[in-house]
Each structure stands twice: as structure tokens, then as C-alpha cells.
Amino acid sequence: MLILQIAIPTPLRRQFDYLVPRGFDSANLQPGMRVKVPFGRRQTVGIILAIVDYSDVPANKLKPVQAILDTSPVLPTDILELLLWASRYYQHAIGEVMTHGLPALLRQGEPASGKGQTGWRITSVGQDSDPSELKRAARQAALLIQLQQAGSDGLDTASLNLSHSHWRPSMNKLLEKGWVEKFERSPLVQRNTQTLQSPLSLNEAQQNAVDQLRANLGHFQSILLNGVTGSGKTEVYLQLIQTVLDRQQQVMVLVPEIGLTPQLVQRFTQRLACPIAVLHSGLNDTERLNAWLAASRGEAGVVIGTRSALFTPLKNPGLFILDEEHDLSFKQQDGFRYNARDLAIVRAQKSQVPIVLGTATPSLESLHNVERKRSLMLSLPQRAGEANPPTFRLLDIRSQKLEHGLGQQLLTGVQTCLERGQQALLFLNRRGFAPVIMCHDCSWHARCLRCDAHMTAHQGINRLRCHHCGSERPIPKTCPDCESENLSLVGAGTERVEEVLQQRFPDYKVLRIDRDSTRRKGSMQAMLDEIHQGKPMILLGTQMLAKGHHFPNVTLVGLLDADYGLFSADFRATERMGQLILQVAGRSGRAELPGEVLIQTHQPENPLLHLLMRHDYPSFSKALMEERKESELPPFTHLALLRAEAPAPQIALQFLQEAKALFDQTPMNDLFLFGPVPAPMERRAGRYRAQLLIQHSHRHALQQWLSVQIAKVETMKSARKVRWSIDVDPMEMY
Ligand code: ADP
Ligand code: ZN
Numbered sequence: 001m002l003i004l005q006i007a008i009p010t011p012l013r014r015q016f017d018y019l020v021p022r023g024f025d026s027a028n029l030q031p032g033m034r035v036k037v038p039f040g041r042r043q044t045v046g047i048i049l050a051i052v053d054y055s056d057v058p059a060n061k062l063k064p065v066q067a068i069l070d071t072s073p074v075l076p077t078d079i080l081e082l083l084l085w086a087s088r089y090y091q092h093a094i095g096e097v098m099t100h101g102l103p104a105l106l107r108q109g110e111p112a113s114g115k116g117q118t119g120w121r122i123t124s125v126g127q128d129s130d131p132s133e134l135k136r137a138a139r140q141a142a143l144l145i146q147l148q149q150a151g152s153d154g155l156d157t158a159s160l161n162l163s164h165s166h167w168r169p170s171m172n173k174l175l176e177k178g179w180v181e182k183f184e185r186s187p188l189v190q191r192n193t194q195t196l197q198s199p200l201s202l203n204e205a206q207q208n209a210v211d212q213l214r215a216n217l218g219h220f221q222s223i224l225l226n227g228v229t230g231s232g233k234t235e236v237y238l239q240l241i242q243t244v245l246d247r248q249q250q251v252m253v254l255v256p257e258i259g260l261t262p263q264l265v266q267r268f269t270q271r272l273a274c275p276i277a278v279l280h281s282g283l284n285d286t287e288r289l290n291a292w293l294a295a296s297r298g299e300a301g302v303v304i305g306t307r308s309a310l311f312t313p314l315k316n317p318g319l320f321i322l323d324e325e326h327d328l329s330f331k332q333q334d335g336f337r338y339n340a341r342d343l344a345i346v347r348a349q350k351s352q353v354p355i356v357l358g359t360a361t362p363s364l365e366s367l368h369n370v371e372r373k374r375s376l377m378l379s380l381p382q383r384a385g386e387a388n389p390p391t392f393r394l395l396d397i398r399s400q401k402l403e404h405g406l407g408q409q410l411l412t413g414v415q416t417c418l419e420r421g422q423q424a425l426l427f428l429n430r431r432g433f434a435p436v437i438m439c440h441d442c443s444w445h446a447r448c449l450r451c452d453a454h455m456t457a458h459q460g461i462n463r464l465r466c467h468h469c470g471s472e473r474p475i476p477k478t479c480p481d482c483e484s485e486n487l488s489l490v491g492a493g494t495e496r497v498e499e500v501l502q503q504r505f506p507d508y509k510v511l512r513i514d515r516d517s518t519r520r521k522g523s524m525q526a527m528l529d530e531i532h533q534g535k536p537m538i539l540l541g542t543q544m545l546a547k548g549h550h551f552p553n554v555t556l557v558g559l560l561d562a563d564y565g566l567f568s569a570d571f572r573a574t575e576r577m578g579q580l581i582l583q584v585a586g587r588s589g590r591a592e593l594p595g596e597v598l599i600q601t602h603q604p605e606n607p608l609l610h611l612l613m614r615h616d617y618p619s620f621s622k623a624l625m626e627e628r629k630e631s632e633l634p635p636f637t638h639l640a641l642l643r644a645e646a647p648a649p650q651i652a653l654q655f656l657q658e659a660k661a662l663f664d665q666t667p668m669n670d671l672f673l674f675g676p677v678p679a680p681m682e683r684r685a686g687r688y689r690a691q692l693l694i695q696h697s698h699r700h701a702l703q704q705w706l707s708v709q710i711a712k713v714e715t716m717k718s719a720r721k722v723r724w725s726i727d728v729d730p731m732e733m734y
């Protein structure tokens with residue numbers, strides 16, 4: 001009796017057993033193939049995890065699978081193993097984890113073939129064959145020459161029809177000889193037809209980095225490429241990638257945000273001759289499948305993508321690169337809460353190839369790995385080319401009169417910059433017009449009805465919007481409590497600052513770049529194009545603007561509010577503030593023009609700020625590291641957060657109390673439980689949230705403990721009354 005263990009997309013943390021259908025040749029079955037199975041009252045697509053000859057379920061209760069959808073595995077062994085590993089590590093249901101490994105069309109059971117066409121290409125034997133040996137078969141010889149020239153790109157029917165009449169019999173002869181093979185040309189992958197730019201000549205630090213990286217190809221090594229902004233990390237990637245491509249291997253490049261991919265793709269296509277597959281959330285299902293197949297079949301030399309691209313199979317991986325490794329968006333914050341950076345390291349290790357983590361502001365986790373010799377650090381301490389590091393100035397805004405968040409010194413700085421004909425970039429991490437709308441007479445203020453939060457006024461659309469649950473309502477004209485018309489908008493978001501700036505500098509364009517102004521497809525690109533024309537203007541944005549962009553004419557960067565990172569309850573807030581300040585500063589003076597960074601703060605004496613002003617990220621991170629060590633926080637300990645939410649506050653807390661009581665029955669050394677407590681924002685989207693923090697000094701021990709305990713939690717009666725989840729290595733603590 002053959003049993004298939006199948007992963008099925010459901011939140012249940014288990015696999016399901018099915019029988020092999022009668023009369024099916026089981027010799028062809030392999031893990032990683034898709035099957036169609038009955039599940040409850042529906043049919044669904046599952047993935048074969050294993051083929052075994054036993055089951056805990058009595059044979060007469062087992063159902064046969066309805067169809068085998070593939071003739072060979074869509075998920076190769078390495079990806080299957082990675083997903084299984086991730087499912088165990090993050091304590092997430094295997095069926096849901098598996099769905100991250102497949103493009104939507106494959107999840108729905110569509111055939112694993114692109115919408116491409118058949119092509120013919122030369123084999124290595126064919127490449128070495130001499131066409132003059134085919135003297136008596138002129139057609140074959142002509143075809144052979146043409147295919148040799150086309151190389152691995154091959155030729156499709158259309159182009160063959162153009163150059164030969166009646167070519168099929170000759171092609172079949174070449175196929176029989178094994179000189180030519182048929183393949184499916186992926187429509188997405190096109191060979192670069194532009195003339196390629198040549199590599200830059202590297203400076204000493206870059207050359208050293210490239211040399212050391214090359215020396216590490218062919219085996220696993222995690223490498224932290226710590227290069228200040230503008231130090232030419234991308235050039236290092238490009239030259240290293242070329243080496244890997246020359247070895248006939250593929251490279252996967254992960255970037256934090258979809259907004260950055262077009263820029264990077266452009267730089268890559270200008271330099272690399274190989275086909276590049278791009279995977280990000282902006283693709284439609286067919287495009288995504290095609291790119292996925294191109295990567296998985298080895299047709300794409302380079303695969304560029306955001307977080308979820310990590311699970312794309314590669315036929316012949318040679319290198320992984322993760323750019324801006326410190327960036328939070330590599331961590332998925334809901335559902336399957338994996339960290340793509342950490343999983344990429346696991347994947348590189350399984351593939352026995354190196355992984356490069358690039359950043360100007362390494363995360364403490366990565367620095368800790370360097371300290372423990374788990375990772376090798378290479379540094380690019382200086383900006384490449386002509387650019388010099390920007391100068392910093394702290395602007396003391398204590399008891400200063402601010403015009404909606406803008407101090408006089410900052411405004412003067414902007415003015416001078418514009419008059420020089422250059423661009424100023426102002427940064428405020430708060431979108432909308434005003435974060436609070438308040439009645440001047442009775443102090444009523446607009447709160448979200450579903451969250452413990454204020455509603456932000458958006459003047460453009462004349463509505464109040466909750467940034468936590470998305471609910472909206474019109475901005476009232478009079479106070480709902482006392483009917484006074486004396487309503488005031490308190491505080492400033494990007495919309496309001498935009499208005500102030502536009503009034504103050506009527507002759508210059510103010511470009512606001514935040515989630516609201518870039519919602520429409522293509523709008524971000526249009527704005528980037530406008531910036532790149534280089535006219536003097538003010539760019540005003542949220543952290544979207546902090547990342548990776550290259551604006552040659554920006555010479556002034558201003559931070560309206562640097563203080564929030566110094567006051568936050570989240571232990572990672574200061575680290576993030578430092579990273580943000582240096583990233584934003586990195587947007588200034590990247591070309592020949594010198595740059596200046598102005599930072600408004602109420603804490604001009606803060607020693608951490610002063611380290612950042614001196615570009616001393618190493619001392620800054622060292623200071624934070626000491627703090628973390630003393631308070632026994634990551635990366636020195638490991639955390640997991642058990643979260644619960646319910647329609648009433650007591651239910652979530654009670655569930656967590658019971659879970660804790662359960663955990664207390666099996667105590668373990670070095671394990672600490674904190675809570676349960678209500679979440680910092682207890683009510684969100686109408687549900688009450690609470691959390692229990694679990695801490696242990698050893699990652700592995702914590703994982704094993706969790707595996708046992710989470711299985712118990714799953715069977716708790718009170719678990720059915722709440723929505724609960726476990727977040728291993730949480731990055732945000734609310
Ligand atoms: P990073 O990725 O570290 O922020 P980039 O790779 O974007 O830096 O490089 C910043 C700028 O410096 C780019 O305009 C790039 O063309 C230029 N650059 C990089 N390396 C060199 C070099 N060796 N010589 C001259 N210019 C360089
Ligand atoms: Zn009122």
C-alpha cells in the first residue's frame with residue numbers, strides 16, 4: 001500500500017495522507033509534484049511531501065488522490081527542504097508555507113509550462129560539431145551554423161520559417177544526432193540587445209571586496225558587505241555576478257522594495273548580457289509564472305525580486321545577494337512570518353554557495369554574526385567616484401517657533417539650496433495632512449471607531465482615514481459633540497508640509513512622495529523621472545524615499561523629526577532611527593556636488609546622534625550592542641511572540657493566560673515568559689489584542705520547545721475563540 005503525504009493549503013499544522021489511485025504507475029511519483037485531492041467538501045491542489053508505506057489513519061478511511069498534475073516535480077528538492085525547514089522554524093502550517101513556494105497559477109493547478117513557444121537550440125555536442133562534415137546535407141549544415149550562432153538562446157518557429165523553407169526534416173535529423181534539442185522558450189526572458197556598458201575600474205576597497213568574494217565562490221559563506229552609501233556596492237555586485245555567470249551559474253538578488261527593482265534592473269541590463277527574470281508583487285499571474293519558470297529552468301542568469309522571490313527555484317544557483325539587509329521589509333509581518341534574510345542564509349547554506357548581505361548600516365543581528373565568526377565582513381569605507389560624504393548639522397528646535405514642523409534654519413537651508421539651482425529632500429515619516437483633528441472648545445478629537453488610534457486628516461480627499469485599519473469617514477465641519485465650528489488640525493503630515501512649502505516657495509515645484517501620492521501604477525516612476533531631470537525642486541517624502549535611490553542633484557537633506565526613535569517603546573527603534581538617518585543622508589551629495597544634512601531635534605546633546613553625525617555607525621551600533629547585551633535582548637537572546645486577538649478584551653488575555661499555565665507545566669532552564677499583556681495598541685480593526693513574549697538564550701532550544709508547545713496550544717479549547725499566531729524572531733513588538 002502506497003501512501004502520499006501531502007501538504008494542503010490550510011492553517012492546520014499537519015500533513016494529510018492519501019492513497020495512490022488504482023492503476024497508477026507509482027514509479028513516476030516524486031516529492032514536489034502537485035496532486036488534486038478531495039479535502040472536506042472541496043477539491044484542492046496539494047504538494048507531495050513524501051511517499052511512504054504507512055499511515056496512522058486506518059486504510060479504509062483514506063481517500064485516493066484524484067489526479068497527479070505533474071510529470072516531474074515543480075518544486076525541486078532544495079526548495080521543498082527549505083520550505084519544510086521554514087515551516088518547522090517559524091511554527092507555521094506546512095500547507096500555507098508551501099503556497100509561498102508556488103506562483104498563483106500553479107497553486108490553482110494550471111500546467112507548469114509557460115505560455116511560451118517551442119524553440120530549438122544547439123547542444124554542447126552540436127556546438128563542437130563541424131558543419132563541413134555535413135557536405136552532403138546542405139540544409140542540415142546551414143541550420144547547424146545558424147543554431148551555433150544563436151547559442152543558448154536558440155531559434156523559434158517564426159524565425160526558422162523566415163530563413164528556411166521546409167526545415168523540419170533536417171531539424172529532426174539534427175535532433176536524432178543529439179546536436180540540437182527542443183526546449184520551451186520562455187516569452188519573458190529576452191536576451192539583452194543593447195550595447196553593453198563596460199565595467200568601471202574599481203577602487204582599492206572595491207577590488208579587495210571583489211577578490212575576496214570571488215575567492216568564496218563555490219562554497220557556503222555568509223559575507224556582510226558593509227559599504228557606506230554611494231561606496232559602489234552595486235558595482236561590486238555586478239562584477240561578482242559576471243564571474244558567477246561565466247561559471248554557468250545563476251544569481252539571485254533580493255531587494256527590499258518593488259520601487260527599487262526598475263532602477264536596479266536597468267543598471268543590470270546595461271551591464272549583463274544574460275536574460276534577467278524579475279519577480280515582484282506588481283506582476284500579473286502569467287508574468288509571474290513565466291519569470292518563475294525562467295528561473296527554475298535555468299534560462300534566466302539573474303533573478304531579481306522582493307522578499308517572496310526567495311522561494312523561486314534555481315536550476316544552478318551560484319550566488320545569493322541580499323541588498324539593504326537591515327531593511328525591515330524582508331520580514332513578513334503577517335501570516336507566514338518569515339524573515340527572507342535569515343532564510344536566504346539557510347538556502348545558501350543548503351546550496352553550498354555564498355550569500356552577500358549588502359548595507360551601509362548593518363543590522364545588529366548581522367554584526368553579531370560577524371563577531372561570532374559566522375559571517376565575514378568586507379568594508380567599503382569611502383564613497384566611490386567623486387562624491388564626498390555629506391556634512392551633518394543638528395538643528396536645536398527646543399523653544400523654536402515651528403511652521404508646521406519646519407524650523408527657520410531648515411527653511412533657510414532649503415532656500416539657499418534652491419537658489420543654487422539644486423534639489424532639497426525633506427523627510428517626514430508621517431503621511432496625510434494632520435494626525436489629529438480636535439475641537440478647540442470641548443477637546444473632542446477624531447478617533448477611529450475600531451482602533452485605539454487617532455484618525456489622520458487627508459485634505460486632498462477631504463476625509464479622515466485610520467492608518468491602522470483603513471477605515472474612512474468625511475472630515476466633519478462641526479464638532480460632533482458640541483457643534484462648535486472651531487475645529488483645528490493638530491500636527492503636520494506630509495500633505496500639510498507640502499502645502500506650507502508650496503506657499504513659502506511658490507516658484508519651485510514641491511513633489512510629495514508617499515504611499516498616498518504613489519498609489520497609482522506608474523506614478524512613482526513618473527516622479528522619479530521628473531527628479532532625474534535635475535531642475536531645482538523640493539522633494540518631500542516618507543521613508544519610501546530613504547531607500548537606495550540615486551538623485552544626483554540633491555544636495556540638501558532635512559529630517560523634520562529625528563526624535564521619535566529616541567522615545568519609542570520598541571527596543572529596536574533607536575537602531576532603526578540610526579539606519580534611517582544615515583540612509584536618508586546617503587541620498588545627499590551622491591554625485592560631484594557636496595551634500596549637507598540638517599536634522600531637527602529636541603535632543604541636540606544626545607550622544608548617539610553625535611556618533612551618527614560623525615558617520616560613526618560602527619560606534620553607534622557598538623553602543624546599541626552593549627545595551628542589548630545588558631538587557632538580554634536580541635541578538636543575545638531569541639524571542640517569540642504569541643499573539644491573540646478577539647472581539648472582547650478578556651478573551652484574548654484569558655487564552656494567553658491558559659497558554660502560559662500550560663507552558664509552566666514544562667519549565668525549561670533559561671526560558672522566560674513575559675506577560676500576557678494587552679498589545680500597545682490594544683484595539684485594532686474592532687478586535688482586542690494581547691501578547692505573550694517568550695525568550696530563550698538559545699535559538700535551537702527555543703525552536704524545539706516551541707514545536708512541542710505550539711502543538712499543545714493548537715488543541716486548546718480556548719484557542720478556538722481567538723485568532724492566534726506565533727511570531728518567531730519578531731521584528732515589531734506591537
Ligand atoms: P551603493 O550601492 O554602495 O550605494 P553605487 O554602486 O550606487 O553605491 O555607486 C554610487 C555611485 O558611484 C554610482 O554613480 C556609481 O556609478 C559610482 N561608482 C561606483 N564605483 C565606482 C568606481 N570604481 N569608479 C567610479 N565611480 C564609481
Ligand atoms: Zn466640541
Ligand code: ZN
Binds near residue numbers: 453
Ligand atoms: Zn482604525
